[in-house]
Amino acid sequence: MFYFCSTYLLPVSDLSTEPRPTVSESLPDPSVDRELVQNDAEAMMTTHFRSNGMKHDPRGQARGIERLYLDFDSFFASAEQHFNPDLRDRPLGVVPLDSPHTGCIAVSRQAKALGVKSGATIAKAREIIPDMIFVVARHDVYVRLHKRILDVIETVVPVAHVRSIDEVVCNLLPSEGNRAEDLARQLKTALASAFSEVLTCSIGMAPTELLAKIAAEMHKPDGFKLIHACDLPQALSCVDLGDLPGISKGMRARLDAAHVRDFDGLWALAPKQARAIWGNVEGERFWNGLHGYHLERPPTQKSMFGHSRILPRDWRNPEKVKICARMLTESAGRRVRRADVRATRLTLSFKGGARTASNKRSAGQRWDWETSFLPARDDHTFLVALAGGLSEAERRMPFQPRSVSVMIHGLIGKNEVMSDLFAESPSDSGGTCHTADRKRWEQVSDMMDGLRAKLGPQALSIGPQTEIPGGYVGAKIAFGRIPDDADFSGRPVADQDTHFASF
Numbered sequence: 001m002f003y004f005c006s007t008y009l010l011p012v013s014d015l016s017t018e019p020r021p022t023v024s025e026s027l028p029d030p031s032v033d034r035e036l037v038q039n040d041a042e043a044m045m046t047t048h049f050r051s052n053g054m055k056h057d058p059r060g061q062a063r064g065i066e067r068l069y070l071d072f073d074s075f076f077a078s079a080e081q082h083f084n085p086d087l088r089d090r091p092l093g094v095v096p097l098d099s100p101h102t103g104c105i106a107v108s109r110q111a112k113a114l115g116v117k118s119g120a121t122i123a124k125a126r127e128i129i130p131d132m133i134f135v136v137a138r139h140d141v142y143v144r145l146h147k148r149i150l151d152v153i154e155t156v157v158p159v160a161h162v163r164s165i166d167e168v169v170c171n172l173l174p175s176e177g178n179r180a181e182d183l184a185r186q187l188k189t190a191l192a193s194a195f196s197e198v199l200t201c202s203i204g205m206a207p208t209e210l211l212a213k214i215a216a217e218m219h220k221p222d223g224f225k226l227i228h229a230c231d232l233p234q235a236l237s238c239v240d241l242g243d244l245p246g247i248s249k250g251m252r253a254r255l256d257a258a259h260v261r262d263f264d265g266l267w268a269l270a271p272k273q274a275r276a277i278w279g280n281v282e283g284e285r286f287w288n289g290l291h292g293y294h295l296e297r298p299p300t301q302k303s304m305f306g307h308s309r310i311l312p313r314d315w316r317n318p319e320k321v322k323i324c325a326r327m328l329t330e331s332a333g334r335r336v337r338r339a340d341v342r343a344t345r346l347t348l349s350f351k352g353g354a355r356t357a358s359n360k361r362s363a364g365q366r367w368d369w370e371t372s373f374l375p376a377r378d379d380h381t382f383l384v385a386l387a388g389g390l391s392e393a394e395r396r397m398p399f400q401p402r403s404v405s406v407m408i409h410g411l412i413g414k415n416e417v418m419s420d421l422f423a424e425s426p427s428d429s430g431g432t433c434h435t436a437d438r439k440r441w442e443q444v445s446d447m448m449d450g451l452r453a454k455l456g457p458q459a460l461s462i463g464p465q466t467e468i469p470g471g472y473v474g475a476k477i478a479f480g481r482i483p484d485d486a487d488f489s490g491r492p493v494a495d496q497d498t499h500f501a502s503f
Helices: 034-045 075-083 109-113 122-128 139-154 180-194 209-218 249-257 263-267 271-278 282-290 318-338 379-396 434-455
Strands: 002-004 067-072 092-095 133-136 161-164 167-171 201-206 224-226 304-310 341-351 366-376 403-409 460-462
Touching: 067 180, 067 209, 075 092, 075 109, 075 139, 092 109, 092 122, 139 167, 139 180, 167 209, 180 201, 180 224, 201 209, 209 224, 209 282, 249 271, 271 282, 304 318, 304 341, 318 341, 318 379, 318 403, 318 434, 318 460, 341 379, 366 379, 379 434, 434 460
Parallel strands: 092 133, 201 224
Antiparallel strands: 002 460, 067 167, 067 201, 161 167, 304 403, 341 366, 341 403
């Protein structure tokens, strides 16, 4: 039933495209003699990288200051303080929904200084700062601010890559690298003039993007750090491995097993050793970025569209779980159509478990269900598949869900779709064939997308429109993903309309 509403990776320009020399595909034993590795590391680079789509500057290691990494400090919290001057210089937490049972997705510099960390529960934060202020995240406001920030940065230096909502990379000319500190000061001044002094950033400059990112993270907040090639590895000897980007707890354990326990040990590895420890080509990429070699990553291809949601306590009953799952599926389906692809699989997942005293979720409570179908791009197919999963969950899931996730995947291009000869024929009962039925549902989905684009995201829906606590269904900012304007299904929120938590 339909309800109508009354309101409506770019290649670096200065790098050669010639393939770089490569290494043999065989993986070494990570316990290989380290002294031999150090002596042979440079020689190995002359025969490094045969495949994996990696290319580097044929001049060899970057010696100048060629990359700038700009990382905003506590971006969501700083954005709220920027738009509401009354929040400045106050300990502030940004939460995903208006509930005392949630946690902070961002905290202000003032809260961090008093000991509250991002991810802290409301209870933990108030234990440390009883009068701490909490506001609900406004993702469309942050995306609009992000776009304005990019425009300001571009007035000083071109943006080469946007890595996340609050991180960008700039490729520097030799003349820009030679005046690194002045350039950083110019960027900070331009941002402060265009916005406010609370919207601060940390800037790192170095020969490569990885080194520049490390530099930016060394002096936060509102810092600047310059790393010259000639200062390595001494300039980073004091850095803990766990503070390096890309070194997770799991990777730290792998490094420890290979007897790599400090930065000097990491620096001493050969590229093939790094690949062996990482278990894939990412180890070699990390080694190269650390040692001053620019890399061009092969273009990534989207393999799925999915969304998930932590369910408030009063949304953990079957009927509301179904509503949330439906809205997540509709949002993912619209992204499938915007990408002009078709999907062949849908996965429905639930997680359960209460938080322990140490704020860890009890393990083992996860339930997954997956189904397949002929290549499709219409909401009807996706929702029929979802209904099957929800029905199975009601019968078989042994716990109350704490979160729900819907993933539409098995993507193929429209030119890769093979016709089903049997589906082309009329049915025995004289009814419509499967292909004709599918095309009609595709037309319905396209019509709904067109009306939503013309009249507003709330003009038309499949099923009743329901506001899920926290809003922004399918349009939340995640690391590496900035929602498109078309992802936002609610009315735009004004910059100045701070959403204070009611608790």
